[in-house]
Amino acid sequence: MKLDPFYLIVDSAEWIARLVPLGVKLVQLRIKDRPRTELCAEIRRAVAVCAKHQCQLIVNDYWRLAIKEGCGFVHLGQEDLATADLDAIRASGLKLGVSTHDERELEIALAARPDYIALGPVYTTILKQMKWPPQGLTRLSEWKSRIGDLPLVAIGGLNVERIEGVLAHGADSVAVVTDVMRHENPELRTKQWIIATAQARTHNLQ
Ligand SMILES: Cc1ncc(COP(=O)(O)OP(=O)(O)O)c(N)n1
Numbered sequence: 572m573k574l575d576p577f578y579l580i581v582d583s584a585e586w587i588a589r590l591v592p593l594g595v596k597l598v599q600l601r602i603k604d605r606p607r608t609e610l611c612a613e614i615r616r617a618v619a620v621c622a623k624h625q626c627q628l629i630v631n632d633y634w635r636l637a638i639k640e641g642c643g644f645v646h647l648g649q650e651d652l653a654t655a656d657l658d659a660i661r662a663s664g665l666k667l668g669v670s671t672h673d674e675r676e677l678e679i680a681l682a683a684r685p686d687y688i689a690l691g692p693v694y695t696t697i698l699k700q701m702k703w704p705p706q707g708l709t710r711l712s713e714w715k716s717r718i719g720d721l722p723l724v725a726i727g728g729l730n731v732e733r734i735e736g737v738l739a740h741g742a743d744s745v746a747v748v749t750d751v752m753r754h755e756n757p758e759l760r761t762k763q764w765i766i767a768t769a770q771a772r773t774h775n776l777q
């Protein structure tokens with residue numbers, strides 16, 4: 572399986588409706604602390620927008636709702652993974668991405684037979700408090716050599732200027748929140764990300 576090299580992460584279906592039509596091909600809906608009815612409505616809208624624009628949608632955390640709303644891909648952190656019913660996830664045909672931050676988490680993630688592994692935080696992130704110091708680029712290369720053909724997602728503190736470095740160190744896809752969402756013009760920044768990852772996208776298609 573190939574992932575698009577630009578992996579946008581947003582916190583609402585409204586942002587998906589604004590940014591996906593610009594040409595985003597891989598987007599995560601990462602919503603925290605909302606009632607179930609609202610989550611369902613958000614996921615449903617995101618599924619519809621992404622289907623219209625041939626964009627792969629990945630739902631963060633809520634694997635049951637992802638199945639219910641017909642989203643084919645979920646991202647789980649280690650805590651979510653520990654309580655998730657992997658048999659049910661597989662039986663439903665849901666694809667799975669898993670977060671990792673250290674060796675132990677990588678072992679646990681690989682045992683779940685995921686469709687991608689994410690490593691973070693590559694650089695310092697301001698989005699959330701992290702228990703781990705920045706991993707750095709050498710660690711990305713190490714992860715890539717450990718997981719082989721399994722796609723590797725780089726996350727944490729990434730911006731347009733850092734894309735080339737993370738791709739050169741083994742990342743297949745570069746995930747981002749702040750550099751797009753806190754930009755004064757998120758639409759413009761999204762287009763800059765699409766352009767900055769164009770070469771890797773072409774390479775994916777060959
Ligand atoms: C692509 C990607 N990588 C890592 C994460 C983080 O997941 P998690 O550790 O479960 O933390 P939350 O995002 O749920 O706060 C991610 N969401 N996406």
Ligand SMILES: Cc1nc(C(=O)O)sc1CCOP(=O)(O)O
Pocket residue numbers: 670671672690691692693695696697698699701726727728729746747748749750
């Ligand atoms: C949500 C998340 N998970 C991480 C991990 O290391 O697992 S880093 C991170 C934040 C990514 O946001 P930004 O692009 O704003 O740094």
Ligand SMILES: [Mg+2]
Pocket residue numbers: 631632646647648651
């Ligand atoms: Mg999570």
